[in-house]
Amino acid sequence: MDDDAKLSVVRDMVEAWNALDWERVVGLFAPDGVLHSVMQEPLRGREAIGERLAVLADGLERLTLHVRALGVIDGRVFLERLDVFDVRGHHGEVPVVGVLSVADGLVTEWLEYYDRATLLRGMGLGTDFAA
Template identity: 30%
Template sequence: MNRHEELIRNFVDAWPRLDVDAIVDYFTEDGIYHNMMIDPVQGRAGLTAFIGAFLNGWSDVKWDILNIASAGNLVFAERVDHFKVGGKPVDLPCCGVFEIENGKIKAWRDYFDMGTYMKALA
């Protein structure tokens, strides 16, 4: 495993603590999170507000990395994100593409099926 893959594994392992500041600290100052169903969010303040908002009501978080690969400054992580939202369990298959710069996440693009997420919450 290379250092970029290790960074992403550590990032994934940070989510169960639900500590927004610790999660956002993995990003560069101008880092971007693009949840592909909505507009990208950029910068530490924007990331803190966005991630904090969707973590509200989350519990029992565990993300399983199924496959991880890297090339240059890119890391691809196929995952299943497990968590509860308002007490309802969600098992969400995802694929994240991460651009790394100077040991931090410069950009994170996450791909998943919104229907799977919404069905779990129904």
């Protein structure tokens, strides 16, 4: 895939997250794709990713991934963003950097870098939350 095609897949993924379209999010991953919030164990495969998204989406009222920068470096897509969300009456904003590998129109690996405590605080959860 060329860089423009990779960027297009990532833009589609951002749209799916903003629409809270979890089926589309999962479908944009390769069947054996990996979603790895680096402070946790990686999720491997669509089923595991879908299960985690179901937990995270519970009570989610709104989510907007505000893209600050998007580009390709050495074949991987770098996505700097501010995630703004409302969940169960709590409001949160978390700066995030994602690094995505894309092949054959699907995300094969997505690494997420953010401060987990900031995310959990925004969700109204304690730092011991397991999902």
